[in-house]
Amino acid sequence: xxAIVGAESIHEHAESHEHHHVSQNFWQKYIFSEDHKxxxxxxxxxxxxWAVIGISMSVIFRIxxxxxxxxxxxxxxxxxxxxxDSGKLDPNFYLALVTMHGTIMVxxxxxxxxxxxxxxxxxxxxxxxxxxxxxxxxxxxxxxFFLASIIMFGSxxxxxxxxxxxxxxxxxxxxxxxxxxxxxxxxxLWLTSMAFFIVSQLLGGINYITTVxxxxxxxxxxxxxxxxxxxxxxxAVLGLISFPVLLSSVLLLIMDRHFGxxxxxxxxxxxxxxxxxxxxxPILFQHLFWFLGHPEVYIVLLPxxxxxxxxxxxxxxxxxxxxxxxxxxxxxxxxxxxxxxxxHMFVTGMNPFLGSVFMFLTLIIAxxxxxxxxxxxxxxxxxxxxxxxxxxxxxxxxxxFVSGGLTGIILGNSALDIQLHDxxxxxxxxxxxxxxASAFGLFAGVYHWFPxxxxxxxxxxxxxxxxxxxxxxxxxxxxxxxxxxxxxxPRRYYQFTSYDFTHKFMDMNMFISIAAxxxxxxxxxFLWNFFYSIFKGKKAPxxxxxxxxxxxxxxxxxxxxxxxxxxxxxxxxxxxxxKPGAKEDFIPQNVPYSQxxxxxxxxxxxxxxxxxxxxxxxFNDQFKTAH
Amino acid sequence: xxxxxxxxxxxxxxxxxxxxPVKFILWLFLVTIVMLFASQSSAYLVRRAEGNWLEFQMPxxxxxxxxxxxxxxxxxxxxxxxxxxxxxxxxxxxxxxTFALGLLFLAMQFQGWKDLVEMNVYFVGNPSGSFFYVFxxxxxxxxxxxxxxxxxxLFASFKLKANVKxxxxxxxxxxxxxxxxxxxxxxFVFLLTFN
Numbered sequence: 001x002x003a004i005v006g007a008e009s010i011h012e013h014a015e016s017h018e019h020h021h022v023s024q025n026f027w028q029k030y031i032f033s034e035d036h037k038x039x040x041x042x043x044x045x046x047x048x049x050w051a052v053i054g055i056s057m058s059v060i061f062r063i064x065x066x067x068x069x070x071x072x073x074x075x076x077x078x079x080x081x082x083x084x085d086s087g088k089l090d091p092n093f094y095l096a097l098v099t100m101h102g103t104i105m106v107x108x109x110x111x112x113x114x115x116x117x118x119x120x121x122x123x124x125x126x127x128x129x130x131x132x133x134x135x136x137x138x139x140x141x142x143x144x145f146f147l148a149s150i151i152m153f154g155s156x157x158x159x160x161x162x163x164x165x166x167x168x169x170x171x172x173x174x175x176x177x178x179x180x181x182x183x184x185x186x187x188x189l190w191l192t193s194m195a196f197f198i199v200s201q202l203l204g205g206i207n208y209i210t211t212v213x214x215x216x217x218x219x220x221x222x223x224x225x226x227x228x229x230x231x232x233x234x235x236a237v238l239g240l241i242s243f244p245v246l247l248s249s250v251l252l253l254i255m256d257r258h259f260g261x262x263x264x265x266x267x268x269x270x271x272x273x274x275x276x277x278x279x280x281x282p283i284l285f286q287h288l289f290w291f292l293g294h295p296e297v298y299i300v301l302l303p304x305x306x307x308x309x310x311x312x313x314x315x316x317x318x319x320x321x322x323x324x325x326x327x328x329x330x331x332x333x334x335x336x337x338x339x340x341x342x343x344h345m346f347v348t349g350m351n352p353f354l355g356s357v358f359m360f361l362t363l364i365i366a367x368x369x370x371x372x373x374x375x376x377x378x379x380x381x382x383x384x385x386x387x388x389x390x391x392x393x394x395x396x397x398x399x400x401f402v403s404g405g406l407t408g409i410i411l412g413n414s415a416l417d418i419q420l421h422d423x424x425x426x427x428x429x430x431x432x433x434x435x436x437a438s439a440f441g442l443f444a445g446v447y448h449w450f451p452x453x454x455x456x457x458x459x460x461x462x463x464x465x466x467x468x469x470x471x472x473x474x475x476x477x478x479x480x481x482x483x484x485x486x487x488x489x490p491r492r493y494y495q496f497t498s499y500d501f502t503h504k505f506m507d508m509n510m511f512i513s514i515a516a517x518x519x520x521x522x523x524x525x526f527l528w529n530f531f532y533s534i535f536k537g538k539k540a541p542x543x544x545x546x547x548x549x550x551x552x553x554x555x556x557x558x559x560x561x562x563x564x565x566x567x568x569x570x571x572x573x574x575x576x577x578x579k580p581g582a583k584e585d586f587i588p589q590n591v592p593y594s595q596x597x598x599x600x601x602x603x604x605x606x607x608x609x610x611x612x613x614x615x616x617x618x619f620n621d622q623f624k625t626a627h
Numbered sequence: 628x629x630x631x632x633x634x635x636x637x638x639x640x641x642x643x644x645x646x647x648p649v650k651f652i653l654w655l656f657l658v659t660i661v662m663l664f665a666s667q668s669s670a671y672l673v674r675r676a677e678g679n680w681l682e683f684q685m686p687x688x689x690x691x692x693x694x695x696x697x698x699x700x701x702x703x704x705x706x707x708x709x710x711x712x713x714x715x716x717x718x719x720x721x722x723x724x725t726f727a728l729g730l731l732f733l734a735m736q737f738q739g740w741k742d743l744v745e746m747n748v749y750f751v752g753n754p755s756g757s758f759f760y761v762f763x764x765x766x767x768x769x770x771x772x773x774x775x776x777x778x779x780x781l782f783a784s785f786k787l788k789a790n791v792k793x794x795x796x797x798x799x800x801x802x803x804x805x806x807x808x809x810x811x812x813x814x815f816v817f818l819l820t821f822n
Contacts (some may be wrong), residue, residue: 133648206655214648240655244662252670255761260751263674263758279679279753284670291666 032143034135035560039142040121041453044446046149047113048530051439052523053153054104057097059520064089066513068495082161091494095164096182098492100156102167103190107197108152110300110438112145115239118303118445119208119232121453125551126226128217128568130561130622133210137203144200148193155189163190166492168289171264171282175256178270187257191250198243198250205243208236215622217550219570219614224589226549226574227320230327231306234334235299241338242295249288256280283348290341297434298337302330304441305372305401308394310574311448312376314547315391316383317585319575322375329368329375336365346417355414362412366405373402384578384585388545389463390448396471397440403475404433407482422492425485428478436474443470443526450530451544455557456537458529466525473519480508480515548574548588561623569614571607653799657806660769664810667765668817671758675821681753682822686742692735693815699728700808703801710784710797718784718797725804726777729770736767755822762814766807773807776800 033039060079063070071087072079082093120138124131132138155162164182165173169190177184212233216225252263256277264285265277313320320326342350342358376398385391407429410416420426443466450458484505489496496502496509543552550570554562568590576587582599593600594608674680706721740760743749748756780800783793 134652137652202659206652206659209655210648210651214646214651240658241662244659245666248663248666248670251765252761255757261754261757262752263670263754281674281677284674287673288666288670 032139034131034139036120036124036132036135036138037453037558039138040117042142043112043116043120043145044453046146047109047117047442048527050104050108050113050149052527054101054109055520055523057101057104059517060089061094061097061101062513062516064094064495066510066516068497092164092181093161094494095166095180095492096161096186099164099166099182100152100162103152103163105435106167106296106300107194108149110435110442111201111239111296112197114303114438114442114445115232115235115299116142116145116204117442118228118307118449119204119236121449122228122551123208123211123232124215125452125554125558125562126229126549126574127212127215127220128550128563128570129211129215130563130567132207133215133622134207137207141200141203141207144196144203148196148200151189151193151196155186155193158185158189160184160186162186168286168293169253170289171253171256171285172268175253175264176268176270176275177257191254191257194250195247198247201239201243205236205239208232209240212236217567217570218617223324224570224573227309227323227326228303228306228549231302231309231330234330235302235306238295238299238302238334238337242292242299245288246292249285249292252288253285283345286345286348287341290344291338293344294341295334295337297430298333300438301401301434301441302333304397304438304444305330307441307445307448308376308397310547310549311390311394311444312379312398313575313577314448314545315386315388315394316380317386317577318379318383319577320375321378321381322371323573323575325371326375329371332368333365336361336368340365343412343414343417346414347421352414359412359414363409365412366409369401369405373398373405386545387464388447389458389460389467390444390545392464392467392471393440393444393447396467397437397444399471400432400437400440400474404429404431404437404478408433419488420485422490423485424481424489424491427491428481428485431481432474432478436478440470443467446530448545449551450533450537451540451556452551452554452558454534454537455540456533457540457544458533458537462525462529466522466529469522469525470519473515473522476515477512477519480512484508484512546584546586548576548586550589553588553590567621569617571611571614572604647795649795650799650802653802657803660806660810663765664762664814667758667762671762671817672821674754674758679753681748681755683743683746683748683756685819685822686739686746688735688739688742689815692732692739693811695728695735696732696808696811699725699732700805702728703804706780707797707801710794715784719781722777722781722784726774726781729774729777733767733770736763739763759818762818766811766814769807769810773804776803 029035030038033042060075063072072083072089073087075089076083079089079093082090084090120132123129152162160181162182163169163174163186164180165187169187173179174183174187177187212225212229252261255261256263256265260276262277262280264282265275265280266282268275268277309320309326340358340362342354343362346355346358380395407425411420411426411429447458447463450456487501487505489502489505496506540556542556545552550568553568555564570589571592572587572589574589576582578585579587579596579599582596587596587599592608592611593604594611597605600608702721702725706718706725709715709718709721740763743756743759748759750757750760777800780797783796
């Protein structure tokens with residue numbers, strides 16, 4: 001045995017020697033990098049830029065909704081022709097803003113920005129791998145996303161405006177150029193951009209799954225994986241199954257738009273003249289779209305939940321409550337995600353019996369979601385809570401997830417949905433449960449792993465200030481919005497000044513808008529903190545949060561290949577916090593049970609015998625065994 | 628280098644999971660293609676159930692093209708066996724035949740489209756016809772990608788010694804080609820059943 005180990009280490013030395021000599025120029029190192037950490041940062045920075053654009057758009061249309069009489073001439077330098085001479089926002093551009101806000105936030109920020117950043121960054125670091133299974137595919141994934149970003153960004157500057165049929169691009173609005181100025185070139189660019197985006201997500205997702213399954217280090221069995229990795233794995237599987245379906249629906253839409261087929265179009269009259277399209281079904285598109293669209297909600301949310309599990313356990317200094325229940329509930333949510341899509345279509349005239357089936361399945365999602373909610377709260381219960389900004393945002397996520405989820409139970413009822421469909425109640429619901437909650441997950445992740453990403457600390461006081469202002473701001477925006485929705489305000493309307501019933505809610509609308517602007521301004525604290533800390537932040541220690549997972553065993557400034565020397569083996573799960581009898585209140589995953597005899601439970605003493613076996617296993621080191 | 632690793636693998640216990648990541652990536656890629664066609668099939672069925680559906684007889688040439696593609700699968704498998712036995716000459720021959728059969732299949736599919744046009748079934752028109760063109764077109768597109776993979780495998784076979792890495796390339800190519808074959812059989816039966 002020792003001879004083999006000796007051979008290994010000599011071999012390894014030769015290899016690492018070789019690796020230090022591969023000189024990378026600026027382009028290989030920072031631009032077309034195949035290093036998962038650089039790609040993660042590229043995703044993060046791109047995501048932040050998109051978030052600023054996307055949220056700015058929402059502020060513009062919130063001003064229009066809350067203060068319909070205000071003079072927007074001051075926006076003329078930015079929006080140009082979209083502001084009329086009397087200082088009014090162009091109604092067509094209003095629709096385009098709503099559409100682009102949805103598209104950008106759902107796909108470019110909370111899918112690519114969140115999954116792309118943390119799956120890339122944490123998967124190899126937490127499972128003990130040198131890099132992703134295919135660095136090249138990973139790089140391609142980012143650059144396809146970048147290409148999609150450029151095309152989508154370009155579409156904003158079209159003379160006719162970007163796509164304006166809503167982020168769900170229902171035909172015939174999206175299929176006919178006559179339907180709206182944005183349905184011409186704007187929609188074409190939207191579809192092109194999204195096709196590249198899907199390719200990017202598939203390349204990324206395939207890589208994540210392969211890496212998690214094949215490149216775990218010695219001893220990292222599935223029941224020792226941190227919950228973050230479970231969440232990223234399940235997210236990637238969801239994407240792998242649902243994005244091809246979006247591609248499929250987009251493909252048929254492109255056929256309808258450019259080749260004259262009638263998949264989604266039938267019996268349409270424009271100015272009294274019938275179009276040649278016969279036999280299509282617009283509802284078909286909705287079925288295909290929501291088969292992606294609903295899993296997409298969980299693609300957005302699950303990474304945030306995974307990050308929260310990790311951050312809450314670390315900062316409550318307690319093992320996560322119900323580790324297996326957490327995995328089971330994520331699997332349950334993922335499974336249910338594929339069989340509930342029609343609850344977005346209760347009012348399309350579907351068979352009421354079918355409606356009750358989908359209602360039943362939808363309401364079942366409350367069960368695994370509640371399991372997760374309870375597990376977070378019970379993990380916090382009697383913990384020695386450390387209120388780092390990451391922890392605050394994680395607790396905030398739990399709060400938003402619960403309060404947004406509750407209204408989901410109301411909306412899931414097919415009868416109640418008749419009243420609430422396409423009102424601001426829906427808008428408030430999904431902004432809380434998937435928008436704000438996932439954004440909080442993103443913030444929690446950034447605050448928590450910033451030291452690992454950039455080797456420096458963010459300012460905690462500014463982080464806490466950022467949390468409280470955002471937390472209060474988000475609730476000030478979305479709680480009143482539920483009332484506006486129950487009152488019957490439909491979403492995507494340009495203004496509400498011409499109806500009697502809307503008059504008495506005008507000040508509430510104004511309040512929502514002011515709260516939205518307030519929350520938007522609070523994000524600049526984060527932006528400043530983030531960019532300032534990259535260059536000037538306090539130097540980070542190796543394990544600032546005293547955490548158990550493997551990424552904190554790497555050097556402060558992680559080099560290519562993540563670990564100097566060999567990859568650590570794993571002997572225990574990642575949640576051994578405050579273990580009775582232990583010297584410290586945390587025992588990292590790479591500490592064997594034979595070194596912690598004072599805190600071992602009886603069954604853990606038995607595991608000491610297996611340590612030799614784990615150590616004897618292959619290193620599974622990509623740098624040595626070129627895959 | 629590869630050989631050394633192989634030897635060591637025999638002596639040591641199993642690693643955490645001993646699956647080849649590249650092959651695994653291929654299988655996940657196949658999952659996405661399956662989902663693409665599964666969604667198309669379900670769209671087809673949902674649309675067909677709504678009525679106003681043009682029914683037409685599938686041109687007979689699609690029967691023949693199916694046979695051609697099945698034959699190409701057999702030659703592909705022959706190539707795989709030859710690669711394992713290190714018989715480079717026959718390997719080259721087998722891959723070349725597979726490639727030629729693939730091209731013939733594409734030509735026959737194109738002829739099938741022409742026959743459809745003669746039957747007054749057009750791409751633009753009743754969705755039943757449009758779907759037929761989309762199904763065959765999408766599959767044809769994947770066949771083209773399969774042909775590109777075949778070209779790479781052919782290049783690999785020209786390297787004198789079929790080592791482990793080259794064998795893996797042939798393996799991946801074989802898996803993909805069999806998959807495309809199977810996919811066509813599925814589409815063929817599907818279109819035949821629900822015309």
